[in-house]
């Protein structure tokens with residue numbers, strides 16, 4: 076990847092209703108920093124190194140873009156990794172085990188014990204995260220490389236998970252936040268290689284979604300408008316990180332990635348809770364995942380996290396969105412984690428690549 080040499084500061088202004096309300100602003104604030112030192116690589120001549128601090132327009136959280144190494148990772152042998160993952164043990168999610176070693180739901184959730192759609196199967200999590208907590212196994216195959224995460228497989232896994240949320244909602248007359256997340260492959264935190272989603276309903280949405288809700292509510296209070304509608308309009312107008320639409324879903328590369336490589340967000344337009352999602356919405360999302368997965372494969376990126384961020388009620392004012400965060404290693408030769416002190420101790424995202432450059436490369440794959 077070449078070094079990005081685009082514009083320095085973006086202060087965009089959205090003016091949807093001049094005369095009716097005050098000027099509304101969605102600002103993508105970028106602060107360039109310059110470090111001077113005498114460079115041993117250039118015979119100790121003075122050199123200037125650039126880095127950047129960004130401020131998220133919704134949460135006002137900061138993040139850093141720096142270092143700018145090449146987006147170039149070594150290939151790994153996923154077949155070998157799969158063999159290792161099965162050596163000396165067994166996989167509870169493989170078809171010959173899943174029926175006997177995974178729990179079943181009580182009959183007031185489903186009389187069938189588990190939810191199924193296509194290859195996907197949903198069962199209670201033996202190690203729950205909340206009162207309603209499940210696991211969705213995505214495939215019958217133990218090893219599913221990225222090229223085999225087809226739109227059908229992804230749709231079935233997500234819709235099976237939503238079936239579970241509908242049953243919880245029907246029984247309790249309450250769901251809360253329907254959270255779905257995925258650690259795909261070990262570098263994203265997967266302890267089992269067999270692809271599976273974590274699915275749970277909760278009234279405690281987690282710190283980040285809480286910040287998004289507070290930001291969205293504040294934006295509505297100040298402007299009378301949806302942050303998400305204005306955000307997408309502004310990303311499309313700037314056309315720096317916007318990737319395209321698949322049906323009812325709009326795709327952008329995140330202004331501040333959580334991971335050190337890149338994040339992509341898919342916004343389900345005008346959908347608030349997870350129960351609002353239709354088959355077409357989910358399939359449109361699964362279709363849009365294909366170019367993102369292709370981009371990762373092209374760059375030898377083998378792991379990602381995926382999380383769904385929904386509202387619990389319309390008052391939260393957050394449009395359902397999914398975020399995909401590419402994961403890897405700072406130095407694969409020594410198995411260095413991709414989360415260091417800046418991210419872990421200061422809770423400050425740090426990325427090595429300009430999101431605008433990633434978007435420029437990924438955008439052609441969307442059309």
Ligand SMILES: [Zn+2]
Pocket residue numbers: 166167168169216217218269
């Ligand atoms: Zn398995």
